[in-house]
Amino acid sequence: MSRTIDPGGLLDASARWRLTAAGVCLIAACYGMARFAYGMFVPVFREEFGLDSTTSGAIASGSFLSYCVAIVAASLLTPRFGARIVAVAAGAVAVLGTLVIAAAPNVTVLAIGVLVAGSSTGIASPPLAHAVARTVIERDRSRTQTVVNAGTGIGVAVAGPIALLAQDHWRLAWVAFAVTCALVTAWAAASVPAARGASDDASFLPVPLLPVGSGRLILAAAAAGLASAAVWTLGREVLVTDGGLGETRSLVAWIILGCFGVVGAAAGDLIRRLGLRGAWLATMLAMAGGTALLGSFPDLLGVAWFAAAAFGASYIAVSGVLLLWGTEVYPEDPAAGVGLAFLVLALGQAGGSLLVGALAEAGAQFAFLTAAAVAVAGTLVRPRA
Template sequence: MKPAVRVGATGFGLIAVCYGFARFAFGLFLPQIREDLALSPTLAGVISGGAFFAYCVAIVVSARMSERVGARAVAVAAALVAGLGMLGIAASPSPMCLAVFVVMAGASTGLASPPMADAVAHAVAKARRNATNTVINAGTSAGVALSGPVALVMGHEWRTVFLFFAGAAFALAVMALVWLPSGTGQERPDNRRGRRPTLDANLIRLVGASFFMGASSTAIWSFGGEITSMRLGWSTRDIGLLWIAIGAAGVFGAGAGWLVARFGLNAVHRLFLVVLAASIAIVGLSFTSPALTLAGGALFGAAYVMLTGVYLVWGTSALPHRPATGLMVGFLTIAVGQTAGASLFGFLLDRVSLEMTVLVFACLGLAAGFFWFESRSAGSSAADAGFGATSLLEASRVARTRADGA
């Protein structure tokens, strides 16, 4: 079997399990978990925020460890951490026990992304890397979409579902052990790598934009199931339809590079922040209906992946000599925003109405639009991005390997 196929298949499965199952499925099953374990909205928000925080820590550790011990070891560790975390979720007898294992499962997402990027660079021919990365990225939306039908069939049996998910993670650990390369990452091209980046104006504004977008997104990622349960009386089985809509529509976000090249980074950024805010409002405000909720979920999935692609382009332009670091700044800040946003949503939901909480989070998404990218080259053909169209499309392909890595 060709290296591209082996690495692509392993990466697809690993990303689907870590992101779709270990990280985002908690929000899908939250209403049933809350009922069975008597979780308050505040505690549910803290737990979900803890999983996002674990991602922030894990991705930094993973990037360094991938260089030192190789992609295979770190990818296997990611799958094992996901499996153990979900096994613990299935067996949790109390809220505090649940919190520990949700955070552990969330850490697996940060562990999973860097070794897959290293594995592609190490084992796949340059001509096939973009195609392989595209396959790997598809795992995120696929994992989210696949968790929906599982919820439709086994919505009230969330412990059994997480046992099934854990089994899939352990199978991926074996797959990674057999199919991924064992060598360490490529040599760093210069001694600037590894140092902290200089925070110029564009990078600072990227931090602001990605923080607010990440915080806003937790309204759906962490509380989408809770919102639809409160608004429409949906059970976990019904909420599975929302997750299918989010995951299926996420593939449209892969067009970020093309749109930025055509219309400019700032225009695309602000347009899809409006789409993100609208999707949260459509799902969460009192006028919603089942059809509107599913439409809002689809808009959210497309907007979220599109915006992560925009932040990749922004980061790599802000640090053109250190593109990987530029990417990491944006994606880490998204996760920091999600850490804060999940806790804030639960806090507000305990104290004010759902209507007001949803409006606050829609406004957080719009607030990200106050941050802009300033092109370094006037008259660039890619209006606001400071990139040529070819560079943007290439950046989009890289974005699709990380797009939901935050």
């Protein structure tokens, strides 16, 4: 296993890079392929399985539910069983889910595969955040956390072109996703340290369920979830229906969103320059701007693609800020802090999806501007000084 530079378990430079690279790839595989790729293949699934909008939406909601259950379980299990075991479990679940989707003979099996694959994302984030917090030297910790978190953008950027090119051979695409997830899982098994509780053994001190500062974290994560729901829920639909961009150009917008999501890796450096409060303000305002632009000018290709880029970069950065915020609120149990932040973020997105769906009846632009306003309001909730 990885060498360390002191008895406390801090990794040397080479081991840190291996952990970072493996973490980025695991997040990319679980989020970009196992979870978010479903939305890219919905048009094909509708044709293959006769899905209607209600059924496809119910499957997506089930994926959200499995994510919430998984992230709670991973947050509780990581300090006891160690980061490596839980991270490998995330990859294994992603492999299983993507293989079930690839082999699905009917809509019921497809739904099961999507639920299993979607749960891998909830399992993946807490152990990686815990491993970084326990084994990376303090000066590199924030940057490493946000770089790993930006793996989501890489996954979406890779899955997008595959979805674009493999529409008629979608089963092969999902087999390719499964093989990729398997390779990444093996890498995680070799590169992620055990990193259990504070003393690296199974007996760790319990932490308060809601310590000081957790209330602000919950409100902030809920606001981010509500604000981001418009783009995640209606973004492609608005580009196709209101903007008239078609399936291909709207999917390209999603690829751009994923590519620029990698910029969100700079959230750690942004926090070092502006502090947690300043970074939260900047990234939420940027997300508000991208959301407002996408909803207001979906018919202008250049503006729409720029808005997708701005949203992708800012959303990943926002989630990176929430990740670091969670580890600060729960310094003794980083997995719990990340789990709480990302759970509330997902719950906010679920509630936001219902809200923007209802508001869209009065016009998509109104729904998107409302979401942007929520992001601006969310800047009023800031980390403790």
